[in-house]
Amino acid sequence: MRTSLAERLGIDAPIFAFSHCRDVVVEASKAGAIGVLGCVGFTPEELEVQLDWIDARIGDKPYGIDVVMPEKDPWAEEQDxxxxxxxxxxxxxxxxxxxxxxxxxxxxxxxxxxxxxxxxxYLIRSTAATARRHVEIALKHPKVRLVANALGAPPADVTRLIKDNGRVLAGLCGEVSQGKKHADAGVDIIIAQGTEGGGHTGEIGSMVLWPEVVEAVAPIPVLAAGGVGSGAQIAAALMLGAQGVWTGSLWLTTIESDLTEHQRELLLxxxxxxxxxxxxxxxxxxxxxxxxxxxxxxxxxxxxxxxxxxxxxxxxxxxxxxxxYPDKARAVTINPVGQIVGRLNELERTRDVVYRLIEEYYAATERFKPLMSWE
Amino acid sequence: MRTSLAERLGIDAPIFAFSHCRDVVVEASKAGAIGVLGCVGFTPEELEVQLDWIDARIGDKPYGIDVVMPEKDPWAEEQDxxxxxxxxxxxxxxxxxxxxxxxxxxxxxxxxxxxxxxxxxYLIRSTAATARRHVEIALKHPKVRLVANALGAPPADVTRLIKDNGRVLAGLCGEVSQGKKHADAGVDIIIAQGTEGGGHTGEIGSMVLWPEVVEAVAPIPVLAAGGVGSGAQIAAALMLGAQGVWTGSLWLTTIESDLTEHQRELLLxxxxxxxxxxxxxxxxxxxxxxxxxxxxxxxxxxxxxxxxxxxxxxxxxxxxxxxxYPDKARAVTINPVGQIVGRLNELERTRDVVYRLIEEYYAATERFKPLMSWE
Known part of the structure; x- marks a missing residue:
């Protein structure tokens, strides 16, 4: 599963592990995948603390951050x-x-x-002002190898800043036209997320979307997102031309994940x-x-x-x-997660999830071998 | 791509080509796939004519029919x-x-x-009375190797009738619990259709649904449906444990398909x-x-x-x-089709679609080979 993108980033397995939890990021990278910290819940000051914490524990492994930055933000003028x-x-x-x-x-x-x-x-979620500061802070941390933007291409000056600093820029899309637009704006990796995915997601299913985006933005590498929770699904994604997978839901039910007990119960x-x-x-x-x-x-x-x-x-x-009031709010607590939640049935350590995915990947390709020849 | 299901049915490629058009059925089977005639638009008398027509042209190749038969039909009493x-x-x-x-x-x-x-x-679409007659007629045609029911398990006596006649019974599902129910009712092949699919379809994406159903009904074979329009997608389906693919939209834009000019234009x-x-x-x-x-x-x-x-x-x-009034009704004509429609950009002969799928399948597996070893 060593795709050229995996080689380029210096990771064993092209599994991008998105999480809001720094422990998951560290453990995923140390196990041979690459952790990506979701920044949206942090103030700039908090993010600085998070990244310092990760840097101190991740050794020589790379990791990434994920911001939510609109290309054009009607509120960009208001800095306060x-x-x-x-x-x-x-x-x-x-x-x-x-x-x-x-x-x-x-x-x-x-x-x-x-x-x-x-x-x-929650206000800070979706304004470019906060996301810009997130990026500035990330660029002061050399182990941040990847900056992903949930909304695709960032504003042009931010794109330049990230690339001039030698970081790899990734952007999410939910349909082909978005993916092309991001590619044209200089994004280095397009993340194609099918409707199966958790959080913000479009209507087009992964089976249709992934190869469509792969073909539309070639030779720019594509990560397959939405519905990946097993090694066989990673193999299917690579078969469809993706250079790796972008996963999120999968890490919510890890032991390191910082959800409430109640949320974990619901997800499992x-x-x-x-x-x-x-x-x-x-x-x-x-x-x-x-x-x-x-x-x-x-x-x-x-x-x-x-x-x-x-x-x-x-x-x-x-x-x-x-x-x-976590207990009293059980029936109305918001739990973003993808359809792969049906497969998340037990708590696992982050590193064990990475190892399991790799093993399952090779087991699936082994099973597939007899179907590769015409005879 | 010769799965054990393909061997069992005596077909070269486990590609199930669903179409309401008899020409597509004949051409698909003759090219090494298996055509499946959608019966819902035909009166019993019309169906008899269709099947005789197919029998006279298909040589020694097998084919199938697809009916729409609820397991329990509140209108079953009314035969008129x-x-x-x-x-x-x-x-x-x-x-x-x-x-x-x-x-x-x-x-x-x-x-x-x-x-x-x-x-x-259009009344006849969804009543068990019509579908029962469809099945009875099909069973008089020995080349009908497969009876598929779009609504999953037929009523128990119909299931018995089909199996006692040595035909293979397939049933569609859109989620795991349905697939299990069909398997328990004696269905021989479960067709797992993701939300990408055209026509009646559920909410769960193919990437999540297919392996989920494969695991839930094993060792009963599963066909992957919803979003299949290329050989790479067939390879991905087989990688996820399916024994073949069920395709529908793909055949709408064949030269043999009997859509109106206007519908073709819209689909392309x-x-x-x-x-x-x-x-x-x-x-x-x-x-x-x-x-x-x-x-x-x-x-x-x-x-x-x-x-x-x-x-x-x-x-x-x-x-x-x-x-x-096909021309005047352009803006309101109903065109059932799956998300794979984005890939249907030119008219092709049915047999060329089959050959293309097979070629693309082997090209995809060839490209995938270097990713199968750890080194």
Missing amino acids: LNRLHEKLKSMIPPETIAYAKKILADNGVPEMPEGAQHEGD AARSRDTTRSKSLTGKPCRMLKNEWTKAWEAPDAPKTLPLPLQDIVAAEATGRARA | LNRLHEKLKSMIPPETIAYAKKILADNGVPEMPEGAQHEGD AARSRDTTRSKSLTGKPCRMLKNEWTKAWEAPDAPKTLPLPLQDIVAAEATGRARA
């Missing part, structure tokens, strides 16, 4: 995050916030404790049919476990979800309270 | 199809029919010509993102090209689509008029 937050909040129709509060009340989740501020945490029990693409978290379709929160936003009397980044602030009602 | 039709029509809310008529009027499609009856054609031009899962044709989610008809049923003021088989009768407004 608090002022921006107030401005955005004033744009939210009161009935939309009221509806979010009603969902939580209907499900027995208490109001936030007096004085607790939770919305601010869920079947592949238990997810839905819902706009209720960010305003863009995002795959997550179906629950009372997602159902309520699909009810006939539900207000329309708001565009990014306003719906983030609305959803903070749920994400904030779920953190404050 | 005309009486049943009248009964069902009386259950349709007038505003739903009025809405369908409005969509057509808004798009400039004339009313049906005086005296033309079109709904009857469409991209993978141009389909949607819509309940507007049968009441169950069915993947088809997005157009003014599918859009209208998603409008906020649209009436709810009706359950199967009532929506069939409503949709006959569109299907019937599209046949009567």
Whole structure:
């Protein structure tokens, strides 16, 4: 499975392990894959701490970061995050916030404790201002070999900055035209994510999307994302021309992952049919476990979800309270995950997941051998 | 690519070519794949003619038929199809029919010509009464090696009848629990269709669904469906443990296919993102090209689509008029097809499609070889 991209990055197996948890990033890279830290939940100051922590533990292995940076951000002018937050909040129709509060009340989740501020945490998700600082900090850390952008091509000056610093730039896409656009903008690796994937995801299935993007952006390497949870699926991805796989859900049920006990239970029990693409978290379709929160936003009397980044602030009602009251918020806790969740049935160590994927890969190719000749 | 299922059926390549067009069935089987005739559009009398026609041309090659037979049909008691039709029509809310008529009027499609009856054609789609007769007729044709049921396991007596006659029974599923149920009911081959597929289709992507079903029903063989349009995709399916592939969309753009000129044009031009899962044709989610008809049923003021088989009768407004006025109905003609439509960009002969798939399969496995060893 040593593709040319794996050679180029100096990794044993072209398995890109996306996680918001630094422990997973370190363990994945040390096991021969490459960990990629999702930055969206961190303030710039927090990210600095995270990367220092990783650098101190990862040895000479490379790793990556993943940011959420729109190519054009209508809020880019406003550099003061608090002022921006107030401005955005004033744009939210009161009935939309009221509806979010009603969902939580209907499900027995208490109001936030007096004085607790939770919305601010989530505002930072989707603005270029924060993501730019994330990138600047990452570039001061030489072991960060890869910068991935969940929204594809970053603004041109950021693209230049990343490449001038000798880092590899990757960008996600959910359809061919996006992939081509990213390639034209100078992205080094296109990540093609099928509808199976967790989090923000499009409508086109991996089986159709992967080879379509591979052909459209050749010779730029493509990572296959959406639905990868076994070594046989990695072999299928490489058979379809991908140079590696981009995985996320898989690491949520590792021992190192920092989910709540309740979230882990839900993920381990869920079947592949238990997810839905819902706009209720960010305003863009995002795959997550179906629950009372997602159902309520699909009810006939539900207000329309708001565009990014306003719906983030609305959803903070749920994400904030779920953190404050994890037990009471069980039915409405937002759990982004892909359809591969049906295969996640036990806790594993991150390194064991990497080793398992590699073993399964070679077992699948061994089984396939007799089907390779015409006779 | 000679899987054990291919050996068992006596075919060169385990490519199951589903088509409503008898010419495609004959050509696919003669080229080394196996053609499967979709029966749903035929009266029992018409089917007899179709199968005789195929038998006279297919030589010693096997082929299959595909029926749409619910395991339990609430209308099974009513054997008189005309009486049943009248009964069902009386259950349709007038505003739903009025809405369908409005969509057509808004798009400039004339009313049906005086005296033309079109709904009857479509009533027969989804009743067990018709499907039973389809099966009885097929069993009188010895070259029909395979009977597939789009709804999975047929009623128990039909399952027995098919197997006692030495035919192979296949059933479609869109999720693991359905696949297991079909296997328990005695189905010989499980067809696992991912959300990418055309026509009735579930939500789970092929990359996740195929290996999940393979593992759940082993050692019963699985055909991979949904998103297969190239030899590399067949190789990926076999890598994931499938014993063959079930393809449908692929044959719509063959020279032998009997679509209208207009439908062909639309299919050749469409991209993978141009389909949607819509309940507007049968009441169950069915993947088809997005157009003014599918859009209208998603409008906020649209009436709810009706359950199967009532929506069939409503949709006959569109299907019937599209046949009567193919040019004027361009914007509302219903075109079931999978996401693989993005790859269907030129007319090909059926046999050339089969040969191309086989060549691409071996080319893909050849390219994959260097990735099979650890070094």
